[in-house]
Amino acid sequence: xxxxxxxxxxSPLGKTTEENYAAVKQGHSMLRSYPAGTMDLPEPxxxxxxxxxxxxxxxxxxxxESIVIQSVRRALEQTDIxxxxxxxxxxxxxxKGNVDLLDSRxxxxxxxxxxxxxxxxxxxxxxxxxxxxxxxxxxxxxGLSAQITALRLLESxxxxxxVVAGADVQSRFIISGFGSFxxxxxxxxxxxxIERIGLNLGEAAATIIYTNxxxxxxxxxxxxxxxxxxxxxxxxxxxxxxxxxISGPSPKGEGxxxxxxxxxxxxxxxxxxxxxxxxxxxxxxxxxxSAAIDRAGLLDVPVNSLKGYYGHTMGAAGVLETVLxxxxxxxxxxxxxxxxxDLGVSHRVRVSSQHSKTDRQSxxxxxxxxxxxxxxxxxxxxxxxxL
Amino acid sequence: xxxxxxxxxxxxxxxxxxTKLPVTAHGGALLTELYxxxxxxxxxxxxxxxxxxxxxxxxxxxxxxxxxxxxDTDDRAVILFNRCSSLCNDRKYQATIADKNDYFPSPxxxxxxxxxxxxxxxxIRNRYYGETSFYVLAARDYSFMQSVVEASFRDGTTRSALxxxxxxxxxxxxxxxxxxxxx
Numbered sequence: 001x002x003x004x005x006x007x008x009x010x011s012p013l014g015k016t017t018e019e020n021y022a023a024v025k026q027g028h029s030m031l032r033s034y035p036a037g038t039m040d041l042p043e044p045x046x047x048x049x050x051x052x053x054x055x056x057x058x059x060x061x062x063x064x065e066s067i068v069i070q071s072v073r074r075a076l077e078q079t080d081i082x083x084x085x086x087x088x089x090x091x092x093x094x095x096k097g098n099v100d101l102l103d104s105r106x107x108x109x110x111x112x113x114x115x116x117x118x119x120x121x122x123x124x125x126x127x128x129x130x131x132x133x134x135x136x137x138x139x140x141x142x143g144l145s146a147q148i149t150a151l152r153l154l155e156s157x158x159x160x161x162x163v164v165a166g167a168d169v170q171s172r173f174i175i176s177g178f179g180s181f182x183x184x185x186x187x188x189x190x191x192x193x194i195e196r197i198g199l200n201l202g203e204a205a206a207t208i209i210y211t212n213x214x215x216x217x218x219x220x221x222x223x224x225x226x227x228x229x230x231x232x233x234x235x236x237x238x239x240x241x242x243x244x245x246i247s248g249p250s251p252k253g254e255g256x257x258x259x260x261x262x263x264x265x266x267x268x269x270x271x272x273x274x275x276x277x278x279x280x281x282x283x284x285x286x287x288x289x290s291a292a293i294d295r296a297g298l299l300d301v302p303v304n305s306l307k308g309y310y311g312h313t314m315g316a317a318g319v320l321e322t323v324l325x326x327x328x329x330x331x332x333x334x335x336x337x338x339x340x341x342d343l344g345v346s347h348r349v350r351v352s353s354q355h356s357k358t359d360r361q362s363x364x365x366x367x368x369x370x371x372x373x374x375x376x377x378x379x380x381x382x383x384x385x386x387l
Numbered sequence: 388x389x390x391x392x393x394x395x396x397x398x399x400x401x402x403x404x405x406t407k408l409p410v411t412a413h414g415g416a417l418l419t420e421l422y423x424x425x426x427x428x429x430x431x432x433x434x435x436x437x438x439x440x441x442x443x444x445x446x447x448x449x450x451x452x453x454x455x456x457x458x459d460t461d462d463r464a465v466i467l468f469n470r471c472s473s474l475c476n477d478r479k480y481q482a483t484i485a486d487k488n489d490y491f492p493s494p495x496x497x498x499x500x501x502x503x504x505x506x507x508x509x510x511i512r513n514r515y516y517g518e519t520s521f522y523v524l525a526a527r528d529y530s531f532m533q534s535v536v537e538a539s540f541r542d543g544t545t546r547s548a549l550x551x552x553x554x555x556x557x558x559x560x561x562x563x564x565x566x567x568x569x570x
Contacts, residue, residue, distance in 0.1 A: 040487045095501060097472070102481045116472050117525035132531060135523040137472055138503045145520055152538035173477075176484045177497035238542060239518040240461060241510040247498045258461055258516055262544060370498060371507030373519050 001213045002154045004232040006078035007323040010071035011204035011310060012050050021327045025355065029309045029338060031188045031200055039172045043179060044186055048202035048311040049170055061122065062098050062109065068123050068167045071205035076127070079209060081161055083129045089159040090133040092120045093146035093166035094315035097135075100171035131159070139369030140278070141239065142166065143318015144377050147208065148237035154212040161212075166319035167205035174314075175201060181247070189281035191305035191337050192290070192351045194344030199280040202311025206320035210234060230381045232326050235362075237377035238262035247370055249284055253292030255374035256366060260296040263364060263376035271380075272301045273360035274334045276325045278367045279305020280312050281339065285368060290345035292366075292374075301364075302356065303349045308338030318375070322365050326379065334358050388537055388548075388568045392449045396421075396441065396563040403448055415558035418444050425451065434495065435508060436476040438555040442467060442505035443512065445563040446549055450513070453567055461516035462546040464539055465506040467565075468522045468532050469554035473502045475561075505553060517545060527552050540570050 009020040012030035023029075030048040038045070050067070057066045072090075081088060097116040100106055112118045120133040136146040143166040150162035168174075178184050178201060185198035213231075240258040242250035249256070275298055277289045286305075293303065306321045313320055328335045336354045343351060362380035394403050398417060401408040412420040418440045422432050426447050432440060446465075450456050457463055476499040483491050498504060503521035510519050522535065529552075536550045551565030 042487070042490065099477060099500075102477060104485065114474065114477075115470060115525070116523040117470055120523075121525045132524065132528060134531075134535070136520075137501070137523050138519075138521050139501045149520075149522075149535065149538070152541045153535070155541060156534075156538045158534050158538060172484060173481060173500075176490075176492045177480065177494075177500065180492040180494045180497050238544075239520060240516055241465075241507065241519045243510045243514045243516050246504050246507045246511070247494070254516060262542070369503075370501055371503045371519065372510060373503065373507065 002151050002210050002234045003213045004208055004326065005211050006075045006209040008071045008075040008207045009204065009320050009323055010067055010074065010206065011320065012048050015070065016074060017323055017327055021324060024309045024324065024335060027338060031311055039175065041172060041175055045175060045184055046186060046188055046200045047170060048200065050203055062101065064098050064167060064169045065119055065123050067169065067205040068092065068165050069126055071167070071207045072127065072163060072165050075207035075209050083127050086130055087160035088129060089131050089153060089162045090124050090129045091136060091146045091150055091162060091164045092123065092133055093136045093142035093319060095137060095139060095142060095168055096174055099173050100169065103172060138373055139371050140314055140317060141367040141369040141373050141375040142315045144237060144365060144367050144375035145239060147234060147318065147322065147377060148239060148375065150210050151234045151237060154210060162210045163207065164210065164319060165205060165207040166316040168314040168316055169203045170201050183282055185281065188339055189307055190339040191279035191281045191307055192286045192343060192345055192349065193340050194342045196281045196283065196286065196344060199282055199307065200311035202313040204310060204313040204316040204320050206316050206323055208319055208323055233380050235378040235380050236263050236265055237375065239373060239375045242372040242374065244372055246372060249288040249368055251288060251291065253288045253295060255372060256289060256292035256368055257295045259374045259376035260292060260364065260366065263378045267362060267378055269298050269301055271360060271362050273329055273358040273363050274302040274304055275364045275366060276321055277303055277305050279307050279337065281307055287345045289366065290347035290349045293349050294347035299348060301350065302334050303351050304335055304337045306335065318367050322379065325363055325365065329363060329381065332357055332359060388570055390566045390568050392452045392567040394445050394448050394563065394565050396445055398559055398561060403452060429512060436499035437558055437561065438473060438475055438502065438553065439499060439505040439508045441555055441561055441563050442553040443508050445553065445565040446509045449549065449565060449567045456513050458514045462544050463515050464518040464545045464548040465509050465515060466520045466536050466539055466548050466550050467506055467553045468524060469502060469552060470524060470526060471554050471556050472523050473500050475555045475557050476500055509549060518542060536568065546570050
């Protein structure tokens with residue numbers, strides 16, 4: 001059984017999972033409006049960005065690497081894992097890593113530092129991981145792809161502990177690119193709302209550490225008790241492709257639907273506290289997800305998107321949104337969808353702007369990305385899940 | 388898992404299941420030559436960036452050798468690895484935004500600044516609804532790659548995969564080593 005033993009969110013809203021959850025529970029976000037000329041971009045935009053003066057940057061490491069290291073460090077501190085052990089695998093989810101190094105104005109690093117595997121090796125060496133790090137670069141579903149890969153490697157015995165981190169930093173490269181797609185909203189995003197016009201970009205790092213409990217109960221202990229005595233299990237995950245278009249989702253939500261079915265297995269809809277969706281607030285994505293959820297028979301399950309608190313954090317999203325969803329359910333809460341008011345998709349999914357109470361113990365996380373890929377993952381917390 | 392077909396493409400040569408295919412061009416032009424000689428019915432090829440052309444052509448030759456595309460299924464995964472991510476196209480995109488007074492970002496270039504797009508191109512061409520995944524390593528490590536692909540069969544639905552190393556630094560420096568593997 002694959003169980004979470006530690007986590008962290010390092011974002012503009014806070015440096016720990018607790019700080020982030022407290023801020024989100026209050027309805028806060030760091031989405032701010034930036035004027036034309038920011039990063040020499042021609043248009044204004046709204047995004048959730050770090051104040052780099054208050055980030056604990058590490059000498060000799062890029063901004064991207066610094067936030068990964070700060071997140072991983074805080075998660076590792078909750079455990080007594082020996083990262084040098086040969087059965088500990090570091091997996092890094094990122095879409096663009098150090099791409100800002102391609103800008104001639106970027107700080108000087110050797111040219112190969114822009115390669116995600118090389119960057120990951122520098123991060124791994126900082127901690128002393130002895131295994132070669134694995135980078136997952138599967139567009140915006142990377143954060144779930146990485147957790148699904150971890151689940152498989154743990155269950156197959158290829159490793160006994162997986163440290164999964166997800167991160168991306170924003171840059172002129174990325175913001176101009178999404179701008180060229182006309183995918184951005186100049187205001188705060190409005191997932192599933194009738195007036196939504198696009199997404200906001202964001203940056204963050206998040207970490208989740210999994211272990212195979214059958215193998216590890218004698219080997220790892222927690223240095224601090226977790227919030228309650230129940231552990232989160234990564235039950236099952238799936239990645240499926242729309243086979244439709246490289247940048248637009250299948251209108252019928254083909255890949256998302258297939259991923260949902262495969263990840264759900266025989267888990268009844270009535271057991272789900274919520275479906276935490278991708279919910280980027282683009283016209284196409286939210287409509288597609290509502291279609292997939294309807295096809296999967298999940299219209300009665302609460303649906304929420306966290307993009308209104310963080311923007312779209314790309315490689316971080318799958319890890320950050322999973323960790324936050326787990327923390328909220330530990331508190332018996334389904335977080336509201338910040339930015340939502342009136343339903344603007346053609347399938348009647350249950351979205352609310354308000355937090356609500358639940359006593360259900362499992363949830364489904366969905367993501368979709370460029371290249372037509374879709375991921376779904378089922379997480380469950382039960383009294384029996386103890387290390 | 389068992390390898391059914393394998394292909395190796397470099398800027399100067401192509402080997403399919405150990406047999407060299409005759410080619411006259413080098414570099415990026417080699418990929419276009421392979422497309423015209425062996426495919427020639429998919430004009431989207433010309434919109435693709437170099438990395439996607441490389442992976443697309445490699446997959447086409449493998450599937451033709453197999454004789455059965457296995458289309459309209461979700462039990463075939465496309466799982467690819469490389470070192471350079473989408474660097475070849477990233478540089479091309481960077482050039483369109485480098486000068487704020489000569490600023491012309493285009494979505495058709497930006498979309499290829501993600502390495503996994505090549506897996507999407509293969510899925511679209513063949514109507515593969517199964518898993519598509521992309522991983523980046525600091526260096527090619529075949530046994531690590533194999534362990535990741537073998538673990539992918541734990542998906543429960545996946546029964547075969549297009550698996551391999553598809554790396555492109557620029558149009559004169561690339562390499563594809565791709566296999567069709569079955570459980």
